[in-house]
Amino acid sequence: MAAAQSGDRAAYERLLREVTPFVRALLRRHCNNHADVEEMLQETLLTVHRVRQTYDPRRPFSPWLAAIAARRGIDALRRRMRLARHEAPAGDFHETFVDSATNSDVEGIRSAEELRELLRRLPPRQRQALEVLKLQEMSLAEAAVASGQSIAALKVNAHRAMKALRALFARRGP
């Protein structure tokens, strides 16, 4: 880690690969779902990257890393509990309406310019989340690195952006 603080990329990549099984094992104490553990692991690695200046080489590395993993695990659990209180899983909807407008690729949007105008009205972080996740089709991890937002923040901002866009469409009228 001390080498990584000095900018040694090879040492940093080796370190992140070597700590991954340890972090994964720690996170499995919080959650058994493989996909959730992987997401928490990625959040942990992103946080390690963000706070790497706080590591003191005179102190052991494991407690520093374990504290970050534990915090990200707790945050993920809280988030999941919050979501579970307010959301229910939706079933699959394979049918669409016969009206041709509902089957177009971009429902109700008349032009790219109009979409751009609506996007411009969103708060910056929400707009950024939509751009990296939906328009540039980045993965969550790539989008987090590119935008500087955490994976959780990206999800929340993308969700809010979609909601805000829906409201803007509704206000705009047919």
Place this chain on the structure above:
Amino acid sequence: METDRLIKTLAAGLQPVHRLHSPATRALLWWTVVGALAGALIARYANMGVFMQRVSEPRVAVECIATALTAVTAVIAAFELSIPGRSSRWGWLPLPPFLLWLAASGLGCLRNGLSLYGADGFLGESRNCFVFITAVSVPLAAGLFWMLRRARPIAPLPVAALGALGVAATAAFLLQFFHPFDVTVIDLTLHLAAIGLMVLAGSGLRRALLASP
């Protein structure tokens, strides 16, 4: 594999960073700057004769020392807890001096017969104490949170609450130099209300105050 790609991306974009100094060193730096500013403020505006007369009473001296210790320990604890992996027990460090401060102030109220009225009526000068503590805390908090946010705390709530307590207690200590009358119940209540307001504001605004620079 997603995680594999993330590791490659993070390593490829790695830049060298300046390692943060230890929490003790950063707290010392903070106290050096604040001590110099406070010294100048006291030398310029305080009536040291009145202050020395007040602290000649042991209860007032204990109250002043406990207030200063609350400020010092809360700031140290905030710096410690801003670093991942530090024991959460640091958060309890300001509790003993804070309780001592309450006890010493409470004793002062008892000696005044638990009177709600000071020399200038019900609120009297006490409202100025509230204004003083909040007005002095705000610039101090701006400086302290600027230092704390460099660590990008992973658990911002205790860091923000302790930081706010530290600056509010510092303001309450400085107030002693401009506080020519003995403590009353309403006076103590307003001191605690100002400190509570700062802690609540610091905790509530933690994400904005400790967001990455």
